[in-house]
Structure formats: C-alpha cells, structure tokens
Amino acid sequence: MSQDTIESILQEKRLFQPPAEFSQKAHIKSLEEYQALYDKAKADPQAFWAELAAQELHWFQNWDTVLDWQPPFAKWFVNGKINISYNCLDRHLTTWRKNKAALIWEGEPGDSRTLTYAQLHREVCQMANVIKELGVQKGDRVGIYMPMIPEAAIAMLACARIGAVHSVVFGGFSAEALRDRLNDGEAKLVITADGGFRKDAAVGLKEQVDKALANNVTPSVTNVIVVQRTKQQVHMEPGRDLWWHDLQKDASADCPAEQMDSEDMLFVLYTSGSTGKPKGVVHTTGGYNLYTHMTTKWIFDLQDTDVYWCTADVGWITGHSYIVYGPLSNGATTIMYEGAPRASNPGCFWDVIEKYGVTVFYTAPTAIRTFMKMGEHLPNARNLSSLRLLGTVGEPINPEAWMWYQRVIGNSNCPIVDTWWQTETGGIMITALPGAIPTKPGSATLPFPGIVVDVVDQDGEPVTNESGGYLVVKHPWPGMMRTLYNDPDRFRRTYWEYLHPKDGEFVYFAGDGAHKDKDGYFWVMGRVDDVINVAGHRLGTMEVESALVSHPAVAEAAVVGKPDEIKGEDIVAFVTLDNSQQPSDELAKELKQHVVKEIGAIARPGEIRFTDALPKTRSGKIMRRLLRSLAAGEEVSGDTSTLEDRTVLDKLRGGS
Ligand code: 6R9
16 A cells, blocks of 8 residues: 555544434444444353354254364354355245345346346256266365356355365466466366456456366366356367256256255365465355354345345455355345456446446445546446445555545445455454444444454554554454365464464464554554555465566566555566576566466566566565565665665666
C-alpha cells in the first residue's frame, strides 16, 4: 500500500451509521446486539459454537467434544458426522426452497443458466456417481481446473458428497503451476473444460492440462474429465480423457451423501507464502461448514428474497467460501459470472446487477479502483436500485475508493462491509455486521463474534499506538485451517512460531500488519512479510524469483512490490544476468513472458530492472526494504549500515 494511502487511512475520521431501515430487518440489528453476541462467545466459545452448530446445520450424528485443542492443532465437533453437500443441497429439498434458484450463471458471451436447488442437487449426484465409478474414493484428491461455469461448483459439491478432497487450481495458472499442485496433492482425477471465455477470447484450459500431464510427470492422475464450454479443438487422450456430457448422460441421479467425520478433509487450496513452494492449506468439514454458514448469514445479512453476487473466482478461497459453500448452505441464490470488465463491455458488472436484481454485491478494492477510473457514467446508465448491501475483500481499501463505492454504486444508502480474512482462516474474521456496526472508510471494523484478534509486538504484547504491529488471532475458531498438506511442521513454524509471546501462548499470525484505534476498530495496513498483493491475489516474492532464476540468462533475481493505483501493488524485478548476457528490452520482455509461463499472467512483472549486483547484508540476505524504496521511487531511508557493498546501492540509484 502506498504511503499516501496509509496517511489518509490514519487521518480517517468519518463514521457511518447503519441505515435505520436496514437495521430493523437485519439478522443482527444493533451494536448492543453485536456486543452481547460477542461477549457471550467470549465467555464460553465452545457453548456458543455448539449452539449454532446444532441450530443451523444438519448432523447425521452429534459430536462428543466441541473442541479438542492441542496447539496448534484443533479438532472441532469431534466424532460428529456431517456432509457439507447435504447441508448445501438435500436439506433445502424438503422445503419450499426446492424450486428456488440456487445458482444463477451468466456466461461472458451472454448465455446464461439457472439451476434450482433440485436441479443442482441432481447434477451434483450424477457427477458424484461418475467420479465414484472412475475409482475415486473417500479421501482421494481431485484437481479442479475450471473456468467460471456451473460445473466448477458442481464438481466441488460432487467431491464433497462422496468424501473426495478437492483441490481447485485457479484457471489463470499456468501448466507448470497446475502440475506442481497436482503433484503435491497426488491428485487421482482432474476435472477441467476445453476452455473458458475471458475478455472476448476463448482461453484454452485443456491444453494446459495436457502440458501439465505430459511425459508422465504427474503419475497419480489416471483420468481427466472435460466439460465442453468453448467448443474449441482439443486433444482427447484415449483411455484417460472423458467428456463430462458423455459421462453425465448415463449417470444415476441417486447418490446419498457420505456420512463424513467432522474432521475429514474437505479441500486443499494452495496459497503463496513468503518462502518456498506454495502451501496446501487444509480445511475440514464440520467447522468450515459452520463458520462459512454463520459468516455468510450475518455479514451478508442473507434473507430469502436476496440475490447475492460475489465476483471472485472459484479458484480462490473467496469463491469457495462465499460463492459456493456459505450461500448454498444458507439456501440463498448465488450468482456466478464468467466474464470480466473488458473493452467491448466495460459496464458488464452493472448489467449483471440490473438483469438479475442483485441485492448484495461483494467485490475487491482493485475492481472498485478500476471502475472509478472507467467513470461514473457506466454504473449511472444502469438501474442499480436493487442493491442494499456492498462488500469488499482482498486488500486494504483506500478511503477514496470506499467513498466512491458507497456513493456511486450504493447510492449512499447501502452499508459497506470491508471483510478481512485469508485462505487460512476459512472465512471472514474482521468485518462490520451491516445492521449493527457503524463503519469507518478504510477500516474492517470489529471481529466477528467468537473471534479474538489483537495487534501485538514481536513478544506478543498488545500495541496501541498508530504505527501498529502484528495482527494476530488468539483463540481457535471453527473455520481455521487445520494444517498444511503433508507438512505439519511448516504449518507450526509459519503461522504459530513467527512471534514469541513471553507466556508461551499460541497465537496465530499470517503476515498482516494492523493498528487498533481507540474505539477498538482494526485498520489492516498490508503484509509485513515478502508477500505481494497484486490485484487482491497473494504472490510470494520467492515464487516469482524462482521463476526468473529458472531462465538460463538470469543469475539472480529479487522481486518487490511497488504501489500501483489500480492493482494495489505491481511487481518490480531486479535481475542480475549471467556473464554471457547483455541487458535489452527484448530480454526484459522475454523474462516477463517466462514468468507468465511458469506461474500465470497474474504474476507478470510490471517492470524488470537489470543490475550488476543486488544489495545484500554481510550474511548474504537481499535487503528488499531498500529495493522497495527504489522501486517506489522514494529516497532510501533507514539503516543501511548492514550493507555489504555500498556502491551497489549507488549504482542502483543511478539507474543502471
Ligand atoms: C480472502 C483473501 C489474504 C490477504 C490477507 C491481507 C489481504 C484480504 C483484506 C485484506 C485488508 C481486507 N486482505 N482482505 N487486507 N483488508 N479487507 O483475500 O484471502 O487470498 O489468502 O489473501 O489479503 O493481506 O493476509 P487470501
């Protein structure tokens, strides 16, 4: 985040009360009601969650213990039997919701589909039978690499139904990134599509899968199911690749949901860390179901008349929790949109809101900044009066963007929920409850009931000044990640041993800095580790550096984030070349392309700076802090005494 934004956030004094009319009808109607819930949860967290679990979800068998906490490993609702696909589908079929729209899908070219709960249930059951017949068993991993089409959600729910563990890989990732994730999870099956429509082009996915599986480098994968979406030409490997529609034709729609243990793994989702390979974040069934259910219900204030739209991709945690599981568990109508604002239709989001009468809209600050730049005339030309609640997620929102969102999109009468959370937390942790908590532009406000968060220093001591400290979570919660796939040691090291509280208490820290104001409101300031947040997507500097170094011309690379008006941060790569190489614009272009090939277009560096050497400490650590200042065009300040060779810095300043 840029210095300007931090300054403006620190000076932000505006306070917005929830509209009275909104509060009257809301699930949580007042600050007092929120406070009472919060206090109740704090006094006896286990009783609080157990009461909600019993009230809000269907269990085949009750748990014996609410929480088994052996830090940092938690088990929730121990020995409870549950199925999240049952909670998202079957239980609505015995109510009037049977014929309610569960999923409304809008394709980029303008095609669309609505699936009622009964229809979605039928398709999920068919696919569950299909993957079972292909030999996928309870506990097996299934890779899902899809465009934003209903089959992506159907595939996830089908896995959950039979107890297979899904691992969704964002469709924008490259073949290499897909291959690494399939191998780490030893996926047995991959579900994909021929391609998807993105910015008026058919983007091939199956061809990436073919590359990822070529030369038998992913030995665990025995089959690939392919949805026909774009009808582009694809290769079908005999004996391995099968068409979704062929399989579906003959599949029975009778598939009772498997009774899963509350702690059985539901999915693995890979996310970036500051070092090394991506981390396979593990979520389990019962706690995740409850946590996404409750956060969706109270934060988006879902009522049966709502049409809810979250613009995320299902390849990210936001898509998992707030397009698929949370809304469907609540029996809501959830929209899925394949497209993105593009030259031929920059106002497409507003078209979707008008067409379906969207009432609750959840998007990212980077999208809001893009809309601001495109101009008010686009939303103003559509009827957005159905909207009653707005949300944001992914990165800190600048107060200017918040105000614009409220005025232009919300017509100054929609509350905004700025929701802070992470892949690892499973669901939203800090947020306003829209009928209850007054908002301040740029602040995610207060913790969700049952969540204990604080801002502390390295020793775990609370920090109250404006410069802030580390944002930590102090007690286990049902939606928390359980471990890293096949790597419990890394889980412990990364999240629970980063800080060193004197009393030996276990606190969870996943990389964000924040400060807490006198009203107890949290202001998230951005990452404190080497993770870059580009357009709301987390990328480890290490991943991008490894991609660069894998190019034969590169000797060494250091990657930092640079403030960017639209994307939040952009990637700047400092690169030293192999002796035989000369810097050139062509080479810079080639290196950018190389990163795209290795990771995907989201990781493309905005700028490559060639240099003779990188600034390092005497112990050989690259001083990224200096590079960050240089990339931002700022004066390099702070301590440079640990630099091994000062001339390196002078040369970099001179712009070699
Ligand atoms: C849900 C999601 C997590 C990181 C997180 C933080 C940033 C997300 C935010 C926010 C400030 C918010 N972040 N929401 N920062 N205010 N409302 O985005 O998950 O992809 O794992 O990213 O995103 O830095 O640590 P994930």
